[in-house]
Amino acid sequence: xxxxxxxxxxxxxxxxxxxxxxxxxxxxxxxxxxxxxxxxxxxxxxxxxxxxxxxxxxxxxxxxxxxxxxxxxxxxxxxxxxxxxxxxxxxxxxxxxxxxxxxxxxxxxxxxxxxxxxxxxxxxxxxxxxxxxxxxxxxxxxxxxxxxxxxxxxxxxxxxxxxxxxxxxxxxxxxxxxxxxxxxxxxxxxxxxxxxxxxxxxxxxxxxxxxxxxxxxxxxxxxxxxxxxxxxxxxxxxxxxxxxxxxxxxxxxxxxxxxxxxxxxxxxxxxxxxxxxxxxxxxxxxxxxxxxxxxxxxxxxxxxxxxxxxxxxxxxxxxxxxxxxxxxxxxxxxxxxxxxxxxxxxxxxxxx
Amino acid sequence: xxxxxxxxxxxxxxxxxxxxxxxxxxxxxxxxxxxxxxxxxxxxxxxxxxxxxxxxxxxxxxxxxxxxxxxxxxxxxxxxxxxxxxxxxxxxxxxxxxxxxxxxxxxxxxxxxxxxxxxxxxxxxxxxxxxxxxxxxxxxxxxxxxxxxxxxxxxxxxxxxxxxxxxxxxxxxxxxxxxxxxxxxxxxxxxxxxxxxxxxxxxxxxxxxxxxxxxxxxxxxxxxxxxxxxxxxxxxxxxxxxxxxxxxxxxxxxxxxxxxxxxxxxxxxxxxxxxxxxxxxxxxxxxxxxxxxxxxxxxxxxxxxxxxxxxxxxxxxxxxxxxxxxxxxxxxxxxxxxxxxxxxxxxxxxxx
Numbered sequence: 001x002x003x004x005x006x007x008x009x010x011x012x013x014x015x016x017x018x019x020x021x022x023x024x025x026x027x028x029x030x031x032x033x034x035x036x037x038x039x040x041x042x043x044x045x046x047x048x049x050x051x052x053x054x055x056x057x058x059x060x061x062x063x064x065x066x067x068x069x070x071x072x073x074x075x076x077x078x079x080x081x082x083x084x085x086x087x088x089x090x091x092x093x094x095x096x097x098x099x100x101x102x103x104x105x106x107x108x109x110x111x112x113x114x115x116x117x118x119x120x121x122x123x124x125x126x127x128x129x130x131x132x133x134x135x136x137x138x139x140x141x142x143x144x145x146x147x148x149x150x151x152x153x154x155x156x157x158x159x160x161x162x163x164x165x166x167x168x169x170x171x172x173x174x175x176x177x178x179x180x181x182x183x184x185x186x187x188x189x190x191x192x193x194x195x196x197x198x199x200x201x202x203x204x205x206x207x208x209x210x211x212x213x214x215x216x217x218x219x220x221x222x223x224x225x226x227x228x229x230x231x232x233x234x235x236x237x238x239x240x241x242x243x244x245x246x247x248x249x250x251x252x253x254x255x256x257x258x259x260x261x262x263x264x265x266x267x268x269x270x271x272x273x274x275x276x277x278x279x280x281x282x283x284x285x286x287x288x289x290x291x292x293x294x295x296x297x298x299x300x301x302x303x304x305x306x307x308x309x310x311x312x313x314x315x316x317x318x319x320x321x322x323x324x325x326x327x328x329x330x331x332x333x334x335x336x337x338x339x340x341x342x343x344x345x346x347x348x349x350x351x352x
Numbered sequence: 353x354x355x356x357x358x359x360x361x362x363x364x365x366x367x368x369x370x371x372x373x374x375x376x377x378x379x380x381x382x383x384x385x386x387x388x389x390x391x392x393x394x395x396x397x398x399x400x401x402x403x404x405x406x407x408x409x410x411x412x413x414x415x416x417x418x419x420x421x422x423x424x425x426x427x428x429x430x431x432x433x434x435x436x437x438x439x440x441x442x443x444x445x446x447x448x449x450x451x452x453x454x455x456x457x458x459x460x461x462x463x464x465x466x467x468x469x470x471x472x473x474x475x476x477x478x479x480x481x482x483x484x485x486x487x488x489x490x491x492x493x494x495x496x497x498x499x500x501x502x503x504x505x506x507x508x509x510x511x512x513x514x515x516x517x518x519x520x521x522x523x524x525x526x527x528x529x530x531x532x533x534x535x536x537x538x539x540x541x542x543x544x545x546x547x548x549x550x551x552x553x554x555x556x557x558x559x560x561x562x563x564x565x566x567x568x569x570x571x572x573x574x575x576x577x578x579x580x581x582x583x584x585x586x587x588x589x590x591x592x593x594x595x596x597x598x599x600x601x602x603x604x605x606x607x608x609x610x611x612x613x614x615x616x617x618x619x620x621x622x623x624x625x626x627x628x629x630x631x632x633x634x635x636x637x638x639x640x641x642x643x644x645x646x647x648x649x650x651x652x653x654x655x656x657x658x659x660x661x662x663x664x665x666x667x668x669x670x671x672x673x674x675x676x677x678x679x680x681x682x683x684x685x686x687x688x689x690x691x692x693x694x695x696x697x698x699x700x701x702x703x704x
């Protein structure tokens with residue numbers, strides 16, 4: 001692997017994860033390399049399968065190194081089993097490369113639960129973070145929004161929600177380039193008295209402290225796609241249900257739309273004429289474009305690409321990992337949380 | 353009001369609730385009367401405003417009685433304020449007509465929180481039900497599904513979730529006409545070990561007891577629109593977020609679709625040709641058709657119509673109230689819950 005001068009970003013890739021791996025992984029890495037010449041790759045997987053594919057991309061080959069692994073984690077493997085039996089797997093060794101400083105981040109399209117479990121155990125949570133969170137971006141009326149937690153935890157305390165808000169805000173600012181991101185807490189109404197105690201306590205914490213967070217207040221489910229805020233913070237149960245409900249609704253709409261176009265000869269002709277624009281619409285809502293899910297709050301950058309992704313989706317996931325490393329996402333989160341905890345300590349000292 | 357022979361169903365209407373009230377309420381009642389000749393109405397509201405509208409519909413006038421009320425609940429009024437200050441309001445008096453046996457059910461398109469609070473206080477919860485729930489039907493790939501709780505409570509115990517499941521199952525069977533409805537618990541994964549303790553405990557309760565419920569197990573957010581089950585049971589926080597996320601996603605899709613059709617001359621022509629089918633699509637996803645939200649678990653039938661509804665949506669809401677009365681929804685729920693509690697008592701007796 002050529003380590004040219006200047007700042008390089010080394011990403012470890014679980015080359016065996018994802019339905020179309022390893023081809024999709026290598027092709028995706030090549031797309032990402034074209035976008036970010038600073039990228040270097042460590043490819044973890046079966047060398048016999050990786051080598052012939054990599055040999056087809058000479059420029060990628062020049063910035064990549066294969067690290068042979070005997071095993072891979074299956075898609076249906078329980079996280080607990082993967083933890084015990086997957087110590088020599090491509091996923092585990094790719095994560096360990098981040099822990100050992102060989103790589104700055106890791107991307108995998110493999111088993112989500114296993115990746116989360118292994119990343120937690122190997123990398124440990126970031127200073128000041130009690131629970132890592134899964135985050136992703138969504139298309140909205142105005143652009144995009146980042147939402148977290150999407151299911152790394154099934155519940156959350158008020159403090160956890162504040163930590164999610166901080167991580168989301170730093171992500172929107174450093175990675176998405178939003179200058180002054182607004183943060184909303186997902187609730188069942190926008191009034192202060194709405195919702196359960198946890199979400200109301202989190203709102204109070206976010207109002208009290210002097211963080212560089214523009215706290216919008218409570219938002220409701222339809223505010224996610226309306227783009228009311230740049231960051232949506234919620235517990236992992238609610239966030240996961242919202243994410244999948246949105247996916248299901250888009251699928252239903254698209255099914256009804258196809259049926260409507262098939263109704264008569266005229267509608268069929270109408271479809272032919274509008275086809276290109278409609279495929280543009282598909283691209284706009286396409287989960288591939290938005291499919292990198294970030295595991296935030298760990299000592300290292302971890303990005304999960306969708307299991308069914310193609311090379312473009314995988315390249316986007318690598319792009320997110322690159323941005324987080326390049327923009328110093330984790331250092332910024334630590335600094336903000338330190339500032340928050342100092343303020344809380346000072347407040348407590350002042351009170352007592 | 354003519355009380356013809358045979359079974360009649362008397363519905364109390366809050367004639368002042370809803371953005372287009374009272375005209376929309378009276379016109380909606382007329383549509384409902386055409387659909388169900390057994391319907392009789394008590395119209396609560398300002399007689400001076402109601403009388404001239406009602407006079408335009410002689411057949412409706414023959415089966416309706418106006419009960420004059422001096423006040424109405426505002427849309428922005430807090431439930432607690434409405435409870436204290438709204439004792440002579442059209443909403444409150446319409447609910448009291450159900451309590452006093454003058455009507456079998458009540459429909460309002462007014463302030464949701466006030467309606468819920470007043471209905472709880474005036475009607476009290478049904479025998480065997482600890483928490484009432486808000487339910488609604490949704491379009492799916494295969495037809496429709498009923499989901500509850502949509503926000504009557506911000507949390508739920510495992511027992512509450514079982515009660516929601518029972519009410520949802522009875523609704524699907526008696527009102528929607530599903531012969532053997534399947535019930536799913538909304539969760540972040542379908543495996544037994546997924547989710548927080550409450551949802552796992554509820555699943556155990558539903559598996560243990562011998563109710564006429566076909567318990568499917570856990571479902572995820574995208575199963576709602578996929579039509580995986582006939583009944584989706586969840587806590588009010590998650591259900592409300594899922595409902596509004598689905599609404600927001602449909603709105604986003606529709607916005608993107610309109611933009612796509614405006615792109616070029618060809619797409620505009622395509623739109624013209626497909627227009628009729630696309631308006632059919634709007635009807636299919638139209639919230640008016642699905643806009644009756646039922647408050648289940650009270651001593652009386654209470655249906656909330658959408659505040660922005662037109663007469664067709666309001667007629668649908670009346671239709672749901674009619675069906676619940678006609679099919680003996682509440683009696684069936686009581687019988688099923690009694691059977692459940694007897695089984696639990698027997699199981700406990702057998703153990704001790």
